[in-house]
Amino acid sequence: MKQLNRVERTAIAVSALFVVLLAGFMIGRHSVGTPVVLERGAQEPAAAEIPEVIPVIDDGEETRSVPISPAADTAEAETTDSAASLYPMNINEADAEELALLPGIGEVLAQRIVEYRDHHGAFSSTDEIMEVNGIGKAKYEAVRDLITAGQEGEN
Secondary structure, eight states, X not given: OOOXXXXXXXXXXXXXXXXXXXHHHHHHHHOOOOOOOOOTTOOOOOGGGSXXXXXXXXXXXXXXXXXXXXXXXXXXXXXXXXXXXXXXXXXXXXXXXXHTTSXXXXXXXXXXXXXXXXXXXXXXXXXXXXXXXXXXXXXXXXXXXGEEOSSTTOO
C-alpha cells in the first residue's frame, strides 16, 4: 500500500474537520434548548431560572417564541395594542420615524418616502409609493394592507 504524502494527509485532515464542523452546525441548528417541565406537586424554580420566552419553532429562517410569564404576556399585549393603533398608516401624514416601522421599510426608505412626498405632493393612492426609489412590487405587497393614502375606502 502506498504511503500518503504530506499534501494528501493535509487534505484528508481538512476534509474530516469540515465534516465534523458541518455535523456540529447541523445538530446545533436544530436543537431548541432544554424544556422546563413541572410535575404536579413539584416546586417551581426561582424566577431567575425561567426565561421570559421559550423558543418553540425553529424552521431555519425564524424562531418564534411564546411568553411564559404574565409580565411577558402583558408586555406583548401592550406592544400589539400600540402597533394596532398605527395601522392603517396614512402615508401622506406619517413622518419618517413612523414610516420606518413598516415591515421592510427602515430609516432610509422612510426618508425617501418623505422626500418624494415633499417634492411631488401627497400620494393619490397607495400604489404610488412604488414610485419611490427602492420600493418595488414586493415591498408594496408587504405593506399594502398596512397603509392608506387618506381617501375613503383607499388601502
